Amino acid sequence: xxxxxxxxxxxxxxxxxxxxxxxxxxxxxxxxxxxxxxxxxxxxxxxxxxxxxxxxxxxxxxxxxxxxxxxxxxxxxxxxxxxxxxxxxxxxxxxxxxxxxxxxxxxxxxxxxxxxxxxxxxxxxxxxxxxxxxxxxxxxxxxxxxxxxxxxxxxxxxxxxxxxxxxxxxxxxxxxxxxxxxxxxxxxxxxxxxxxxxxxxxxxxxxxxxxxxxxxxxxxxxxxxxxxxxxxxxxxxxxxxxxxxxxxxxxxxxxxxxxxxxxxxxxxxxxxxxxxxxxxxxxxxxxxxxxxxxxxxxxxxxxxxxxxxxxxxxxxxxxx
Amino acid sequence: xxxxxxxxxxxxxxxxxxxxxxxxxxxxxxxxxxxxxxxxxxxxxxxxxxxxxxxxxxxxxxxxxxxxxxxxxxxxxxxxxxxxxxxxxxxxxxxxxxxxxxxxxxxxxxxxxxxxxxxxxxxxxxxxxxxxxxxxxxxxxxxxxxxxxxxxxxxxxxxxxxxxxxxxxxxxxxxxxxxxxxxxxxxxxxxxxxxxxxxxxxxxxxxxxxxxxxxxxxxxxxxxxxxxxxxxxxxxxxxxxxxxxxxxxxxxxxxxxxxxxxxxxxxxxxxxxxxxxxxxxxxxxxxxxxxxxxxxxxxxxxxxxxxxxxxxxxxxxxxxxxxxx
Amino acid sequence: xxxxxxxxxxxxxxxxxxxxxxxxxxxxxxxxxxxxxxxxxxxxxxxxxxxxxxxxxxxxxxxxxxxxxxxxxxxxxxxxxxxxxxxxxxxxxxxxxxxxxxxxxxxxxxxxxxxxxxxxxxxxxxxxxxxxxxxxxxxxxxxxxxxxxxxxxxxxxxxxxxxxxxxxxxxxxxxxxxxxxxxxxxxxxxxxxxxxxxxxxxxxxxxxxxxxxxxxxxxxxxxxxxxxxxxxxxxxxxxxxxxxxxxxxxxxxxxxxxxxxxxxxxxxxxxxxxxxxxxxxxxxxxxxxxxxxxxxxxxxxxxxx
Ligand code: SF4
Numbered sequence: 001x002x003x004x005x006x007x008x009x010x011x012x013x014x015x016x017x018x019x020x021x022x023x024x025x026x027x028x029x030x031x032x033x034x035x036x037x038x039x040x041x042x043x044x045x046x047x048x049x050x051x052x053x054x055x056x057x058x059x060x061x062x063x064x065x066x067x068x069x070x071x072x073x074x075x076x077x078x079x080x081x082x083x084x085x086x087x088x089x090x091x092x093x094x095x096x097x098x099x100x101x102x103x104x105x106x107x108x109x110x111x112x113x114x115x116x117x118x119x120x121x122x123x124x125x126x127x128x129x130x131x132x133x134x135x136x137x138x139x140x141x142x143x144x145x146x147x148x149x150x151x152x153x154x155x156x157x158x159x160x161x162x163x164x165x166x167x168x169x170x171x172x173x174x175x176x177x178x179x180x181x182x183x184x185x186x187x188x189x190x191x192x193x194x195x196x197x198x199x200x201x202x203x204x205x206x207x208x209x210x211x212x213x214x215x216x217x218x219x220x221x222x223x224x225x226x227x228x229x230x231x232x233x234x235x236x237x238x239x240x241x242x243x244x245x246x247x248x249x250x251x252x253x254x255x256x257x258x259x260x261x262x263x264x265x266x267x268x269x270x271x272x273x274x275x276x277x278x279x280x281x282x283x284x285x286x287x288x289x290x291x292x293x294x295x296x297x298x299x300x301x302x303x304x305x306x307x308x309x310x311x312x313x314x315x316x317x318x319x320x
Numbered sequence: 321x322x323x324x325x326x327x328x329x330x331x332x333x334x335x336x337x338x339x340x341x342x343x344x345x346x347x348x349x350x351x352x353x354x355x356x357x358x359x360x361x362x363x364x365x366x367x368x369x370x371x372x373x374x375x376x377x378x379x380x381x382x383x384x385x386x387x388x389x390x391x392x393x394x395x396x397x398x399x400x401x402x403x404x405x406x407x408x409x410x411x412x413x414x415x416x417x418x419x420x421x422x423x424x425x426x427x428x429x430x431x432x433x434x435x436x437x438x439x440x441x442x443x444x445x446x447x448x449x450x451x452x453x454x455x456x457x458x459x460x461x462x463x464x465x466x467x468x469x470x471x472x473x474x475x476x477x478x479x480x481x482x483x484x485x486x487x488x489x490x491x492x493x494x495x496x497x498x499x500x501x502x503x504x505x506x507x508x509x510x511x512x513x514x515x516x517x518x519x520x521x522x523x524x525x526x527x528x529x530x531x532x533x534x535x536x537x538x539x540x541x542x543x544x545x546x547x548x549x550x551x552x553x554x555x556x557x558x559x560x561x562x563x564x565x566x567x568x569x570x571x572x573x574x575x576x577x578x579x580x581x582x583x584x585x586x587x588x589x590x591x592x593x594x595x596x597x598x599x600x601x602x603x604x605x606x607x608x609x610x611x612x613x614x615x616x617x618x619x620x621x622x623x624x625x626x627x628x629x630x631x632x633x634x635x636x637x638x639x640x641x642x643x644x645x
Numbered sequence: 646x647x648x649x650x651x652x653x654x655x656x657x658x659x660x661x662x663x664x665x666x667x668x669x670x671x672x673x674x675x676x677x678x679x680x681x682x683x684x685x686x687x688x689x690x691x692x693x694x695x696x697x698x699x700x701x702x703x704x705x706x707x708x709x710x711x712x713x714x715x716x717x718x719x720x721x722x723x724x725x726x727x728x729x730x731x732x733x734x735x736x737x738x739x740x741x742x743x744x745x746x747x748x749x750x751x752x753x754x755x756x757x758x759x760x761x762x763x764x765x766x767x768x769x770x771x772x773x774x775x776x777x778x779x780x781x782x783x784x785x786x787x788x789x790x791x792x793x794x795x796x797x798x799x800x801x802x803x804x805x806x807x808x809x810x811x812x813x814x815x816x817x818x819x820x821x822x823x824x825x826x827x828x829x830x831x832x833x834x835x836x837x838x839x840x841x842x843x844x845x846x847x848x849x850x851x852x853x854x855x856x857x858x859x860x861x862x863x864x865x866x867x868x869x870x871x872x873x874x875x876x877x878x879x880x881x882x883x884x885x886x887x888x889x890x891x892x893x894x895x896x897x898x899x900x901x902x903x904x905x906x907x908x909x910x911x912x913x914x915x916x917x918x919x920x921x922x923x924x925x926x927x928x929x930x931x932x933x934x935x936x937x938x939x940x941x942x943x944x945x946x947x948x949x950x
Pocket of ligand 1: 370374569570606607608609612613614615616622636637638639640
């Protein structure tokens, strides 16, 4: 187990390094460079100043060298300054990360529970209108643009009904109620968008498990349906579903980015968008790396959960 | 007379994955040190149970699987040392007919494109001459010329095998390697294809390397026969010598399983016992000893080598059966 | 016999019969065709009604729905219906182009990976995994915001209208090929063992010949299904990018960029936000229905919806 985790972590680390370089290189291709941006803000600068600054920022050195500089600084805990907010990147990223985790973890939990429930119901009520309705719901979830859904929810609940705030963060004086009311719409948006695929997988997995011999045997032995489903089928059907959901973390994050933008939720997604649009290189880079690291971590956890849930599968996904 | 196609000490190994997770890499020795020659105009048959390495041997000759040891010669020249032109020329000359007439024809191509494919790969003729050639070939293998514009699935198994044969004949080869060309066909069709192969051989002076476990077909078509067991050649002999007086207990057992071929006396109940061992762990000594009725203690320790018993009759056995001189 | 005749011409007939019975898939296909035709006829509609989906008309801002403006006009006095048609033109063709691009790249990488195996396969598949695990949307945004002059493109080209369009197509292609690549690789691994492939290899046929003539045409089934599914994803990605302001740039328009515009007007003119989103939803649902129908029709073992 330890050995498996270590080898996975080592693999993830290599991937993370590769990604940090790719992202670093891509960001270097974005419009302008730090010196140009400083110059625009300061019309009195002389050509000598510019040359000095360029050297200071290392703009003209080759990309590998710049990357190496950045990496060594990052390893020492120095992620640089945000150009837009004039604060260390670290101080900005941590609260945003917290906000995103609150949002996505809530949505993730709710979506998983609902998806498994709906998928199971759909499988058990095979061929009825209930199955068809659940199927349609799943379809809608897969097909709906997250930002449009958010807009529609704002229009309905904030503009027409006036029940919930249209967006923004809860203020401390609003207490627990404020947290719930501000979370409600973004979470609902994410849940609807994320629910489609896992519901369909849960249904398919459940159908497959129900068709297997040992379930038929158990039925023939007279185990009651309800206990049977809970004890045998559900557990076995959940394995692929959990994996699918965890592997979809990257997707969840893309949804979160759009949702946070719509609802002015101060999370990583919104921060990334602002950083990219505002040419805030350091900030964008660090945000993206954190996100990538989180996705890789989720994938490793999915593997572990997969093996924990199914004793037949050895670590590494090989069937014994 | 010198052979046109020759394998010297040829071996093929396949990786077989690891034992467990971090265990040692394993290998299957599919073909072990095979020496065989094919002479111009003759038909050499390879017989043996499935898993004996016949097909792998043929595929190694065609370069479809890499070999791990030994030499292959074409007209005396080492194939490994050939340049691209010479190798392409050889590939033109050595054609193959596969076992499964459903799998060996691309379902998305017309019969004309299938038959003309070797011509196109080897850049033979113009589009018009190729079209002519396809029609001539179709007639030659007994199909109507209008078959050219149809698709493989519109034909029966026997007809499809005729198409496959026409494809093999297209670049005017000297050698055809036929890997179980009959086993996927209905019994009633088998003899037709067999007769077609015999007729084509006589007309075009072809050499065949015929791989088959159908001893009746082998008896009908072959001039010489080689028996293989677990990747090794255990006996080679002219057809009549092998069928009438097999020297190797394995060959004997193969023949005993099919009565009424050849004149040799049959021992009832002498057919093969048990399964062919896993090629991952071949038995030491003579690989056949666990199943051999004549096995002695030396058989479990020392591997017998192929040696001449009489004339062209060779066998690899410590205690060969008596043969006619 | 029948098992082998599977992938032949008659099989396409069987598939068609199966697809014809799938009402959801047929409805999806019909709807999609209708949307495509309607959006392609935007200029005809504009000429006929004497309206414009492009030019501002400040005298008729926020007009209600009338016989002339079927769905009213927007904040710049442009006809909403005509604008929806023009937006559809962009969104749908980007969906088609992006999906085609993704399936071409995916087919190339997947078939090469599956045919050569060994080290080539390992490198290509690691690369695919790498692409899959990237946080897609942020990378899309960065790609959309890249300064193309740093890559050596001329600035005239970048400012031209079609550059914005093709930039989006290229971006969605770059990130969308992975699913196709995996499917094609799996098919290639199986096909490479088939005897008709061995027959061609025994002739000394070069790899491009075997791949182009035997493997890819026989692996076309998963490619078609994956392309259809990719099209829905591409449309969603484009609308997201345009909504965030990094996709289709004015004066060109897409459903996503219309939504971007409508966001601030949600309280005063909600219909401006409702229509484009509804069209995105309907097209993507239609595509997914079609994709599932194709999958079921092509793979009789897959379970019928
Ligand atoms: S060598 Fe021994 S075991 Fe092998 S075939 Fe001959 S008699 Fe049998």
